[in-house]
Amino acid sequence: MTRPLYDRHRAVLPDWLALYYRRPLEITHGEGRHVWDAEGNKYLDFFGGILTTMTAHALPEVTKAVAEQAGRIIHSSTLYLNRQMVELAERVAQLSGIPDARVFFTTSGTEANDTALLLATAYRNSNQILAMRNSYHGRSFSAVGITGNHAWSPTGLSPLQTLYVHGGVRSRGPYARLSDGQFIEACVADLEDLLGHTRNVAALIAEPIQGVGGFTSPPDGLYAAFREVLDRHGILWITDEVQTGWGRTGDHFWGWQAHARSGPPDLLTFAKGIGNGMSIGGVVARAEIMNCLDSNSISTFGGSPVTMAAGLANLGYLLEHDLQGNARRVGGLLIERLRAIGAQLPLVREVRGRGLMAGIELVEPGTDRANPEAAAAVLEAAREGGLLLGKGGGHDTSVLRIAPPLTLTVAEAEEGAAILERALHSV
Structure with a gap:
């Protein structure tokens, strides 16, 4: 088949099978907290296959x-x-x-x-x-x-x-x-x-x-x-x-x-x-x-x-390896950093979560109205910056979901927060 994979996907899979991104991503391999796509781009993974890659990609023991x-x-x-x-x-x-x-x-x-x-x-x-x-x-x-x-x-x-x-x-x-x-x-x-x-x-x-x-x-x-x-x-x-x-x-x-x-x-x-x-x-x-x-x-x-x-x-x-303790320590630092970022932006209504399970709720500035368009735009901007996120929040999907593997390091948490900060400011 010479057609692009996305066209082949649409031809044989249900329309309701959602894909992230305007240019859907084919992930080919991963290691630790990072994954690579079919074009060779490297991403810091802050979603872990919907919270499923719990410890690390390609963990040797597993x-x-x-x-x-x-x-x-x-x-x-x-x-x-x-x-x-x-x-x-x-x-x-x-x-x-x-x-x-x-x-x-x-x-x-x-x-x-x-x-x-x-x-x-x-x-x-x-x-x-x-x-x-x-x-x-x-x-x-x-x-x-x-x-x-x-x-x-x-x-x-x-x-x-x-x-x-x-x-x-x-x-x-x-x-x-x-x-x-x-x-x-x-x-x-x-x-x-x-x-x-x-x-x-x-x-x-x-x-x-x-x-x-x-x-x-x-x-x-x-x-x-x-x-x-x-x-x-x-x-x-x-x-x-x-x-x-x-x-x-x-x-x-x-x-x-x-x-x-x-x-x-x-x-x-x-x-x-x-x-x-x-x-x-x-x-x-x-x-x-x-x-x-x-x-x-x-x-x-x-x-x-x-x-x-x-x-x-x-x-x-x-x-x-006490990954629960790592989630508490690194997750606590990450959520503090995200709250500091959110405090500067009227787009951010709330940063919430616990451990390595954080959500950033986006609204139309000056209101409590959900802003799914902004969430989609931040998701795209973060991807361009090398960071994969999730979305959620009910029918409005206006919450950015952050749940990286539990082996996340302090340096990786800071790197992801910096990319996310730039993405939020760009929107």
Whole structure:
């Protein structure tokens, strides 16, 4: 084929399969925190394949584990014992904080959330789900049905009855002007009122920090306060850690731990970074919940020998090198630097985040109106300067999303901030 790759892409792939940039990028290889495109241009990667390259591109420990396992056997399915799957499940169960935990591996975060919904609705014998406004949980039929962000919810049909709760966005909405304590009280009152108009809700599913929603989050302690209400009604709490997991927030290993007063969640979902690019997702749940299904089930690709080998090597590297601590230290410096930049620019409404998970919300200067055109322009300008970013923020996509690999150095953080500063000023 001699046609440009973009033309070939458009000829055979769906129109709704989004691509970044006016001139879409073909990434050919990476190393550390950098990637190269097909034209030989080098970029500092501040998005990590949507928070998936968690430790580093081409991390030798992971690539070696994958190659060695692929040389033995690539696939067997869950119908056979799998040593790597058992070993990774043991580590994940222990790290989850959930007592008597069981782990089920999937191939994606969408599938992990799908499984958590299946478990919760079966355990509670109810198809009613509480979800947060501005949330995103995946692109399957059931996950779309609990996504509180219409830009990512292409159909109103769903097997679930979903009710949306306040609280995922601190700085917008009817409670934005309240103090943190008052905000939590108001959101809890809203939840109590909502539950007064329904019965037998199965679960609340929530991202501790909303990813696609623009890295928004509630004050610490909101979900602990919610949990007290949920427990009175027997409602399960599912924490969606697909983007917040594995120490990315710096302060905690899991996002739920910022709301830990009431203990661990009933179910926890994960994906993205655990495989450092390999397709791993999963659910952790108390044994009584995980084992509530009374029909047969297997997974053809979930927990494959190769992906489990990658997950073990990647998780081991992360823990041995204290990448959570690095996210706290380097991420803290980066967010301070970004806030200093934003304070000079009326285009920037807010810089928010935790650890190596930061969002820059852009508005029309002098207003609170979202500015997706500016976000798109900054994305282009940053790319020209050698920096890859993400976008988010709901239907307006006016938030720049920053989530580099957790091995980011102070020098690389400063380099990326300088490129981003020039991009923002150019817009």
